[in-house]
Every structure is written in structure tokens, then in C-alpha cells.
Amino acid sequence: MRVHLISDNVDTLVGMRLAGIVGVVLHEREAVLQELDQAMQDESIGILIVTEKIMALAKEEIMTLKLKENRPLVVEIPDRHGPSKGSDYITRYIKDSIGIKI
Structure with missing residues (x-):
């Protein structure tokens, strides 16, 4: 079983390659959708x-994959500039989801 990266940033791809993860750098929605389709076809x-x-760029399609497909596991990561959602997005997510402030 392999790990594949779809990135918008060359630096992120280079860092992942150091860990043995292959991938592509894309900037256009159509190219992202095509790469997602190819990833779904690749059983490895x-x-x-x-x-x-x-x-x-492709939130609706990626969320559909996350919710409806068994494979692959889709993981969203920040790029080299850090998370765009703010530093406390995980605690806000927990609070909004279950109503507990941690």
C-alpha cells in the first residue's frame, strides 16, 4: 500500500519525497480532478x-471521496506556510462538534 501526495507547493512535495512519498504539484482544478480520478483507479x-x-480547489469532490469511498484514506495537511484555518482550529472543531470546550 502506497501513500500519494497532491500538492500545490513544490516545497511540500520535496519534503514528502524525503519521507519516501511520491506525488504531484498541481494548480488547476481540472488537473486536480484528473489526478483524483487516477488515484482512485490505482489500487496500490x-x-x-x-x-x-x-x-x-476540489472540496466537494474530495469530501465525497472521504465520505463514500473505503479507499484511499484522504488526509488534508497544511503547506509550508502553516495551517490557514488558524492555530486553534482543532479545539474549535471539537467544541463545535460535541459542545465541549477543552
Whole structure:
């Protein structure tokens, strides 16, 4: 089982390559959708990593994959500039989801 990266940033791709993860750098929505389709066809890909900007380009399609498909596991990561959602987005997510402030 392989890990595949779809990134909008060359630096993120280079860092992932150091960890043995292959991927592509894309900037256009159509190219992202085509790469997603290819990743779904490749049975050897078990984890698909996308950067936040890639998620923004194809949010509806990626969320559909996350919710309806068993494979691959789709993981969203920030790029080299850090998270665009703010530093406390995980605690806000927990609070909004279950109503507990941590």
C-alpha cells in the first residue's frame, strides 16, 4: 500500500519525497480532478494526502471521496506556510462538534 501526495507547493512535495512519498504539484482544478480520478483507479494507493489549497480547489469532490469511498484514506495537511484555518482550529472543531470546550 502506497501513500500519494497532491500538492500545490513544490516545497511540500520535496519534503514528502524525503519521507519516501511520491506525488504531484498541481494548480488547476481540472488537473486536480484528473489526478483524483487516477488515484482512485490505482489500487496500490492506500493514503492520499492533499494540501489545504488543493482541498479548496476540489472540496466537494474530495469530501465525497472521504465520505463514500473505503479507499484511499484522504488526509488534508497544511503547506509550508502553516495551517490557514488558524492555530486553534482543532479545539474549535471539537467544541463545535460535541459542545465541549477543552
